Amino acid sequence: MNKRANCPHCEYILARCLCHTLKSINNKTTIIVLQHPSETKHALNTVQLMKKSFQNIVIFTGEDFSEHTVLNKLLLDHQKEIALVFPTTTSTTLTNQNKQISHLIFIDGTWKKARKIFLLSKNLHQLQTYSLTPDKPGQYLIRSSSIDNSLSTLEACLLSLSLVEKDLDTKSLTNSFNKMIEFQIEKMGEEKFNKNYLKKGND
Secondary structure, three states, rough: OOOOOOOOOOOHHHHHHOOOOOOOOOOOOOOEEOOOOOHHHOOOOOOHHHHHEOOEEEEEEEOOOOOOOHHHHHHHHHHHHHEEEEEOOOOOEEOOOOOOOOEEEEEOOOOOHHHHHHOOOHHHHHEEEEEOOOOOOOOOOOOOOOOOOOOOOOHHHHHHHHHHHOOOOOOHHHHHHHHHHHHHHHHHHHHHHHHHHHOOOOO
């Protein structure tokens, strides 16, 4: 068997297959991910795990979503119930008091690319934006960031869901995420990992 071949289900290479960790999560809150095209080519993007876990998720790829027909319909139909989880100067902190939220939007990309998507996509500017206050640093150790206390899209989604859909069990996805990181560190070797990743990035 070719260990470099991809698993047909989780899509990771067979040597680091994550199928044994993945479970279906029946989320009531609709998750909308606006993904930068460059992220689709990254073998370790966390949205791939989200797509394999959440039953209620839609992923749109691009940079400017201003004229995106499907997204605009969602915004029109659910504008008062949509939370865009993206920090801006007018963001409010997402809390467990935001009970009216039925849709969560996340922008997936490096900070520079995510900010570009937000600036280009004029239809997002009408939405209430929310920031997150994690109680621990992000664990996406295999990708560095220039932003302090940054979270991966998956981590931001799990934290948001813990506030707006607190009874939802997402432990399986956390386990998948941790296993993905563990596999990559093992592949690189701990010494090389410490040298290359335990420092600020320049995205």
